[in-house]
Amino acid sequence: MIILTLLLGLVLRLWQIGLPDLATDEAQFILGASAAHPPLGILLFQGALALHHSVTAARMVSVLAGFLCVGALFLLAQRFSTVRTAGFVAATASVFPGHMIFSKLAYLDGLQTLAWVLTILTLEQARSKRKEEGGMALLLLWAAAVASTFIKTQGFLLPLALLLLRLWEMRAHRPWRDPIAGMLILSLLPIALYLPTHPGIFATLQLYGGSTFGLEDFLTRIVTLLGTWWHELLLLLPLAVLSLPSLRKLPLSIKVLCVIAAMQGVLLGPGHAYYVTELVIFALPIGLFIARLPRTPRVITLILCMGSALAVQMRASPTYWNTHADTLNALLAGEERIVAVGPTGHHVRWYLQPEVLVGDTMDLAHWNGFILDLGTDRSLPEQTVLYQDERLRLLHTR
Amino acid sequence: MQTRTTIILCSLLTVMLGIPSLLRAPSMVPFTDANVRGAAMEAMAQLRREGWWLVNADLTDVQKKDDEVCFDWIYRYRSGSGALPPRTLRLCIPTQS
Numbered sequence: 001m002i003i004l005t006l007l008l009g010l011v012l013r014l015w016q017i018g019l020p021d022l023a024t025d026e027a028q029f030i031l032g033a034s035a036a037h038p039p040l041g042i043l044l045f046q047g048a049l050a051l052h053h054s055v056t057a058a059r060m061v062s063v064l065a066g067f068l069c070v071g072a073l074f075l076l077a078q079r080f081s082t083v084r085t086a087g088f089v090a091a092t093a094s095v096f097p098g099h100m101i102f103s104k105l106a107y108l109d110g111l112q113t114l115a116w117v118l119t120i121l122t123l124e125q126a127r128s129k130r131k132e133e134g135g136m137a138l139l140l141l142w143a144a145a146v147a148s149t150f151i152k153t154q155g156f157l158l159p160l161a162l163l164l165l166r167l168w169e170m171r172a173h174r175p176w177r178d179p180i181a182g183m184l185i186l187s188l189l190p191i192a193l194y195l196p197t198h199p200g201i202f203a204t205l206q207l208y209g210g211s212t213f214g215l216e217d218f219l220t221r222i223v224t225l226l227g228t229w230w231h232e233l234l235l236l237l238p239l240a241v242l243s244l245p246s247l248r249k250l251p252l253s254i255k256v257l258c259v260i261a262a263m264q265g266v267l268l269g270p271g272h273a274y275y276v277t278e279l280v281i282f283a284l285p286i287g288l289f290i291a292r293l294p295r296t297p298r299v300i301t302l303i304l305c306m307g308s309a310l311a312v313q314m315r316a317s318p319t320y321w322n323t324h325a326d327t328l329n330a331l332l333a334g335e336e337r338i339v340a341v342g343p344t345g346h347h348v349r350w351y352l353q354p355e356v357l358v359g360d361t362m363d364l365a366h367w368n369g370f371i372l373d374l375g376t377d378r379s380l381p382e383q384t385v386l387y388q389d390e391r392l393r394l395l396h397t398r
Numbered sequence: 399m400q401t402r403t404t405i406i407l408c409s410l411l412t413v414m415l416g417i418p419s420l421l422r423a424p425s426m427v428p429f430t431d432a433n434v435r436g437a438a439m440e441a442m443a444q445l446r447r448e449g450w451w452l453v454n455a456d457l458t459d460v461q462k463k464d465d466e467v468c469f470d471w472i473y474r475y476r477s478g479s480g481a482l483p484p485r486t487l488r489l490c491i492p493t494q495s
Binding site: 034134363 | 399400401403404405407408409411412415416420422423425426429443446447448449450451452453475477478479480
């Protein structure tokens with residue numbers, strides 16, 4: 001059953017990668033158009049794009065990170081359990097719906113999750129080594145922790161939490177001489193310099209502050225979060241709840257990551273589905289839980305996990321731009337620049353050949369050219385409708 | 399690899415990673431002035447009114463004068479078709495002296 005589950009996860013993670021439309025967040029990252037995050041993840045997407053200029057190439061970065069994450073979770077589980085139990089952890093992770101879906105899209109969360117899991121793995125390796133032979137483990141810990149901090153803005157949360165945890169553990173043993181704490185401190189310094197010298201990050205936090213970030217309207221956030229988790233995880237959600245007692249068998253570092261993964265949804269946006277990616281860390285307690293079940297319930301549970309993965313995969317994917325972009329570009333042939341009004345996401349820039357200007361606050365009274373109306377209440381100058389469907393209108397001002 | 403060697407190596411790598419941010423620090427100094435911060439918000443609003451994507455505008459210089467603050471950006475537009483040649487944008491916002 002472990003092999004079957006892993007194979008299904010492998011197939012689903014490679015299934016129809018290029019099919020869904022590029023989402024506006026994905027377009028931000030692959031076009032390098034995000035001021036909200038540090039550069040490492042964005043550079044990796046752009047590197048893939050440089051090798052092959054396609055959405056599939058960019059998304060393969062996430063796919064690879066997803067596979068590596070499943071492997072890292074297997075290695076992590078092996079440190080605290082048997083190979084068989086680690087197999088159940090890897091099997092659960094491979095079909096974990098939220099991780100599976102967002103590891104096929106060009107979001108930063110697949111990379112973030114991999115970096116966080118590697119940070120925990122290298123930390124536990126460093127802890128188990130004697131001081132005189134731990135040099136390589138410490139180097140890997142530093143590298144994984146630095147990578148964690150430079151993929152998404154909130155990436156520093158795990159190394160910081162692990163540092164505080166380590167200082168607490170070593171409080172009676174001269175923590176300032178502890179090499180693990182030293183590595184974690186060093187890993188946090190570059191991002192501590194990066195954040196204040198890149199004001200776009202704080203500007204973005206300010207732009208989305210209040211309604212999205214924070215704890216305002218806490219109960220509504222929790223209800224929204226649970227709805228998001230249920231929609232994205234299906235039966236893996238109640239399974240994660242049932243497996244919570246298994247967390248007792250896992251080290252504190254893993255519990256810390258479980259808390260961070262769960263809380264970032266509450267604090268940073270309960271409706272943002274991509275935050276379920278990091279919840280794949282719960283494959284650890286779920287795998288331990290499944291391994292202890294009698295044979296028949298164990299088989300049924302794995303079948304239900306596979307069923308959840310299939311059900312999430314079979315949902316209809318948005319393909320509007322993939323099927324309509326050519327028509328619009330034919331109408332815009334030879335045009336250098338157009339104005340878009342309405343909810344103009346970065347994906348519009350990916351699909352349209354002319355340069356797109358953001359027209360929502362532009363004075364369009366004297367605009368002479370094409371306007372792409374994505375749904376706006378603004379009155380537009382006198383125009384000819386060249387194309388219209390249920391999603392947009394392409395207009396030309398007279 | 400010995401622990402001491404690793405600590406030295408990681409310290410050096412940390413410094414190297416921090417250098418690009420340290421080199422940007424002087425360009426942040428003008429923003430300690432409230433007038434500059436206020437003018438920056440108006441400049442960004444003006445960029446939006448002209449239709450530019452703010453995330454594609456990299457601030458390169460801030461010049462504070464007696465009655466105005468001038469901002470220079472390099473604008474790099476990228477799309478699915480590729481990247482357009484970078485353009486220089488300059489906005490001067492009047493301030494209260």
